[in-house]
Structures are given as C-alpha cells and as structure tokens.
Amino acid sequence: MLEKETIKYEKAIIVGLITQQQNEEKLNEYLDELAFLTYTAGGEVIKRFTQKVDKPNPKTFVGTGKLEEIELYVKENAVDTVIFDDELSPAQQKNLSKLLDCKVLDRTNLILDIFAQRAQTSYARTQVELAQFQYLLPRLTGMWTHLERQRGGIGMRGPGETEIETDRRIVRDRISLLKEKLQTIDKQMAVQRSNRGALVRVALVGYTNVGKSTLMNAIGKSEVFVENKLFATLDTTVRKVVIKNLPFLLSDTVGFIRKLPTQLVESFKSTLDEVREADLLLHVVDISHHDFEEHIASVNQILKDIKSDDKPTIMVFNKIDAYKPENFDAEDLTTERTTKHYSIEEWKKTWMSKVGENNTIFISATEKENFEEFRQKVYEAVRQIHIMRFPYNNFLYPEYTENEAEENEE
Incomplete structure (x- = not known):
C-alpha cells in the first residue's frame, strides 16, 4: 500500500497595517483571511507582522524599523515568501524584493496565483x-x-x-x-445561454467558501468539486433542476471576496454574466463565520458594481450546524453583550426580520437541515417568476401538495 504523499508547504509570513481606515480588529479579520488564502495557495503562515501608521510608506509599505524586523526574521527562519495584505505599488514591490531577498507578494498576486491553480x-x-x-x-x-x-x-x-x-x-x-x-x-457562451430556452434561471452567489457548490450538489444531484479551501470553484456549472413538477436552470458561480482584484472582475466578465442574466439569486451566507455580515456587504457591493443588486433574492443562511455563539456571562460587568453572543433565533429578530420570512431561510447543506423548506421556498419563487413571464401557460405548473408532487414525480 502506497504511503500518502505529504504536501510541502512554503514558509510564509504575512504583513498588514493598522490605519485610520482600518483598526486592529478589522486588520486581524483580514489577516485571518489572508492566512487562509496562503494555505489555499500552498503556504504555511509562521508569523504575522503588523504596524500602526497613518498611511503606507510609499517606498516600502511599512516603516524602516518594521522592515528591518521583518528582514531579520526572514533570514533567521529561512522564510520563502512575504505576503502583504494590501496591493503593493510596482515601486514598493521592487524595493521590498530587493531588500528582503525573497518572494514578495500582495493580496492581489496571491489571489491570482490561487485562480491559476484552480483553473x-x-x-x-x-x-x-x-x-x-x-x-x-x-x-x-x-x-x-x-x-x-x-x-x-x-x-x-x-x-x-x-x-x-x-x-x-x-x-x-x-x-x-x-x-x-x-x-x-x-459570444459562444451567449449563444449557449440563449439556447437554453425559456426556463427560469437561478444563480447561486455568495462569498467564497460559504457552501455554494455543496448546495448545488444537494439540489441538482450533480457532482461539483467541493473543498474547504477558498475559490474551489472557478468555472460556472449550470444544471437543469426539477423541484416538484417545475424545471429551472441553476448555476454555481465563482465566490466573491473582499478586496477582489479589479483585473479578475474584468476577466471573469462572462462568469458574472450568469449572475447578470439570472431571474433569481440565491445569496448563500456562511452564518457560522464571525464576520458574515461584512461578507454580505462585500457580495452586495459586487452585485451593485455589475448592476445585479435589484434582482429578486433569497438569503440562504447556510452552516447552521456549525454556528456557535460565544458564551456570555451576565454577571461579568466588564464584558458587553454583542452580536457574537446572539443565538440564531436572536439574529432572526435583527435586520434579518426586515428582509422578510419569504426571502430568508436557515439551512445546513451538508446535514440537509431545513432542506425541504428551502426547496419549497425556491419552488414558490421560481413558480412566481414563471407565472409572471408566461401567464398563458401557468396551468402547466399548478400548486401541488407534497403527496401529489411525490406521486407526480414517480
């Protein structure tokens, strides 16, 4: 029996700045994500460097003292790669590469490298x-x-x-x-889209690694690649799905991310066209992630950039099986109760209640928790779009009870 090949990860350190626009808490969130990006690309983060400055140094991004500290650590620990959380200017990248004498990347370069691996x-x-x-x-x-x-x-x-x-x-x-x-x-893909007929189009959108592909597999009974790494899916997958007696097209799209490189938005135009031409969006959110609200904001901003923010949308809060609020001790007067202590029921009473019950659902795609409710919600939304588009043939898709639907499918 062959021994499992061990993956050799590159030694990497990551660097970020605390500025007037980015406090320490926000920087730590970005660095957590940068560490995950580094792991996805094949690196192991062994050290983080942060510095508080008004603005990045135009020549070396960080100050002279911090740069000397990084340089010493690189030499003493045989570091392969230094990764900066923000995009470096050409001059900064050139100067840093010369001074540190190792690979110097920024967040954009790292994301591009992951995309190159995943394509x-x-x-x-x-x-x-x-x-x-x-x-x-x-x-x-x-x-x-x-x-x-x-x-x-x-x-x-x-x-x-x-x-x-x-x-x-x-x-x-x-x-x-x-x-x-x-x-x-x-042009070829536009022709393919036009040849799909009059079926309602539904697109899965969301931050990277929120479970879109897992959901695609669960709904469409397809085998889309799934992995607990960022950007596991690059190519858009389109499947014909039938819920009860109603067929529609479901597409899985590339995940979004904060500070998404503008070069990728432009080059992945056709992938985003699947979103632009969709009739209904399923915005998948990993509710177990501590920063899921900012993920939602990032996705909404990209949807706005591609002029798709006005489409009918169902918010799908996924991974409820992994959601664990932090414990709160009411007797501890030094700790303030915040959203990180909320239960899912408490979250439902926040801004989520304004979205409306018809437009939100809480599920676990892996455990199939609340999955039938999810299917019913998607069915109702797709049926409504179909009736509005083709009022003359809505008799083809009458309302069915669950028992009648099962008999019909058989």
Missing part, C-alpha cells in the same frame, strides 16, 4: 492569464527575465528598443490576443 478549463485559464498579465504590465521593471523564454530573442527587438520596452510590447500584444480569445468565447 480547469481552457476558458478559465484564459481568464486568469489575462488578469495576470494586466497585473504584471506595470510591474515589469527589473522582471524581464521572467519573459525571456517566451520572447525567442532574435529579430524581436527594434532599433534602439530596450529590454523592458520589448517586454511591455510582448505583454500588451498578449493581453490583446487574450481579450480577442475571450470575446470569441463570450
């Missing part, structure tokens, strides 16, 4: 490659050796043209080529 289809790989080149273009100074294998050398350089100018031209040409390729595929 399975030719289309997803093309989208990721475009985003990577758009990120690389302003950072080419001092990096020309990365591209010399692609260049071929002889005959490629014009008179008086420098190495860096040549590479910029190569990258721009590659970006143009990739955009043309994506436009061709976009």
